[in-house]
Amino acid sequence: MKPVVQLLHFGYHQAMSCIFPVAVFGTLALSSVVELPVIYRYDAILLILLAVQYVMYRSGLETRDEIKVICVFHVIGLLLEIYKVRMGSWSYPEPGFTKLLGVPLYSGFMYASVASFMCQVWRRLKMDMTGWPGLASAGLLGGAIYLNFFTHHFIPDFRWWLTVLVLLxxxxxxxxxxxxxxxxxxxxxxxxxxxxxxxxxAENIATFFNAWKYPDQQQGWQMVGFSKISSWFLLVIISVIIVAQLKHVKAGRKTNDSRHSED
Structure with missing residues (x-):
């Protein structure tokens, strides 16, 4: 009986941690079938997701520090989206007022939803890590991974070498x-x-509901290639490195504050 109870508790916390990702993809799905006559779809998605973030913060589902992390990831993701669209990796064909260099501003929330999940599950499951390699090694590796998303259009793609480095x-x-x-x-x-x-x-679901389109999906939807898993694998590493480092810094501040209070 205990394993069942543990699994239910684990599933509950995982589900609660997925509130914002579910809101993102639920909004994408709903907006693809419901016509909005007075507002462009991309603009409506942005407004809805901003409202969801506001409600989550005001209700206590997200903390102020978690909102800060989400904003960082929004910027990181938006910059990557702008670059990838300009390189022709994928496109956002629908019109919208809230588009920057051809990329709707809501797209950053798709990356931020990963950060939201990371922060939520970390807090809810009281997560910690052992054997963390430290800021220098993890930070340099994370920076190299992010840079490779940009440079592989001009020089060889080092993702598999970077994957080996991740394992090491x-x-x-x-x-x-x-x-x-x-x-x-x-x-x-x-x-x-x-x-x-x-x-x-989730990416397959998003492209099915026209969140964006890869070049081979212009004539009709088809499954995203399995090779994309390696891209998300590396992107998740960047997310974990940033979240883990921020959690480490915050824990260090709390320790120093408690020491000062004892003094």
């Missing part, structure tokens, strides 16, 4: 998470792959 840098790193009173652990690289796989599934 994080091979001692484990995620510690807690469900009720029981503590579990998982290799961090396995978590990267699992999250990347589910984002790939």
């Amino acid at each position: 840098v994080f091979w001692k790193t484990w995620i510690i998470y807690r469900v009720r009173t029981t503590t579990y652990r998982m290799p961090l690289t396995l978590a990267f792959f699992i999250v990347g796989f589910f984002i790939w599934l």
Whole structure:
């Protein structure tokens, strides 16, 4: 009976952590079948997602620090989207007032939804890590991964070399998470792959509802290639590095504050 109860609690926290990602893809799906006569679809999506973030913050589902992380990811994602659209990797063919260089501003929220999930699940499952390689190694690797998303259009794609580096840098790193009173652990690289796989599934849903289109989907929808899982795998690593480092800095501040209060 206990394993069932543990699984239900784990599923509940995972579901609660997915509120914003579900809002993103639910809005994409609904707006693709419901005609909005007074506003462009891309503009409506942006307004709805801003409203969802406001409600989540005011209701206490998200903290101020989590909102800051989401804003950082929104900017990171939007810059990547602008570049990829200009390089012809995919397109946003519908009109809208809230488009910047051909990219709707709501698109940054698709990346921010990953950050939202990371922050929520970290807090809800009281997550921690062992064997973290440190800011220098993790930061340099994260920067190289992000840069490769831009440079592979001009020089060879180093994603597979970067994947090997990920396995080397994080091979001692484990995620510690807690469900009720029981503590579990998982290799961090396995978590990267699992999250990347589910984002790939979400990407198929998003392209089906015309959130964006790859060149081979212009004449009709087809499944996104499995190779995209490696891209999301690497993107998730950037997300985890930033979130983990911010959590580490915040924990260090709390420790210093408690020491000062004792003094």
